[in-house]
Amino acid sequence: MEPANSEPRMAPDMWAFEALYAQPAMLDGETLRAALAERLGAVDLVADGDTILLALRDYCVDYSDKKGVPSEIAIIRAGEPMDPTDYASALEQTWDWPEKESALAQCQHCVLVSEFMGRGLSVPERLEILQAVMHVLIENGGVTAISQTNAGCLLDPQRYLQAHADGFIYYGVVNVRFFNISNRPGEMLMDSLGGATFGVPDVQLLFSELDPAEVSRFVFNTSVYLVEHGDVIADGHTVAGIDGQSKWACKHLDALVEPERLVLDIDPRPAAEADQAS
Incomplete structure (x- = not known):
């Protein structure tokens, strides 16, 4: 089934996460149901x-062939022991958890x-459900x-709870990745992951002389803006640069780094220079 009257440029992806345990998970359906019902x-x-399988009767979706279908949450125990090497990429792009390697090694x-x-469902509803289930x-x-x-990325469970208690609702939802360009000394790439969950493009920015910490904040904030407002930055539009004065040109392009997807590419060069290059 497809949601009725829903034709975004990009269809939202289903959200999913993996809870990793050192010991077999102790999960009881009724206990989880009652805890989730409180939220x-x-x-x-x-x-x-x-x-x-849990059905959320207060979070229903209308489809073209059926109205008021409750959204559901599936919690599935893996049948085989996990392999920590499967999480190498996520480990590499986790920036705020010093103990990540030792924690993953225990899982x-x-x-x-x-x-x-x-x-x-709406973006706020899906965020509310995701965060409630994780909590x-x-x-x-x-x-x-x-x-x-x-x-x-990987998340420290306790840091996740604290971040949300502090009001950072997009913590763990959008992640900013960092790459050095091996065949272009001095050039760096930052992109976001997480936007496709909500039917909007991720953000990428190729740069060489900017402060990576400032670029990271810029990419994160721009990605959150798209999640909240939709894919509203059209090709040829500009956004204010990090300094608040310059104008950076935007264009939808294929991502430079996997996974394959459409991204909003932001060019930090002066607008005239960017126009000549394109």
Whole structure:
């Protein structure tokens, strides 16, 4: 089914994350249902066991062939022991967790968590559900690390809880990655991951003489702006640069770094120079 009257430039991706455990996860469907209901209202336990399925009756989507379909959350225990090497890329692009390597090395068990039938909900609703589910799983106990699949990073569970308590609602939802360009000495690339979850492009910026810390904040804030407002920056539009004075040209392009996707490329060169280059 497709959501009724929904034709965005980019269809939202399903969100998913992996809760990683040092010991087998102790998950009880009714316990999780009750905890989630405290945050999200009416929740039904549809299935229990190795796969727990929860229906969110206060978060419904209208489809062209059926109205008022509750969104659902699937919590699935992996059948095989996890391999920490599968998370090498996420480990490399995790910047704020000094103990990430030692935490990941402890992990042996994986629980996959994803939304189902929920992509037609609004961005605030989907964020609320994602954050509620992550909080409930962490507070249930035993989570050593979280692999935030859509954002390509690892999260310290306790830091995640604290960040949200401090009001940083996009922490762990959007991640900024950093790359050196091997065949172009001095050139660097930053891009974001996470926007596609909400049907908007990620942001990328190729640069050489800017402060990476400032570029990181700029890329993150621009990505959050797109998540909140939609894909509203058209090709040829400009955005204010880091200094607040310069104008940086924008264009939708294929991403320079995997995964393959459409991104909003922002050129930090002066507008006239960027126009000549294009």
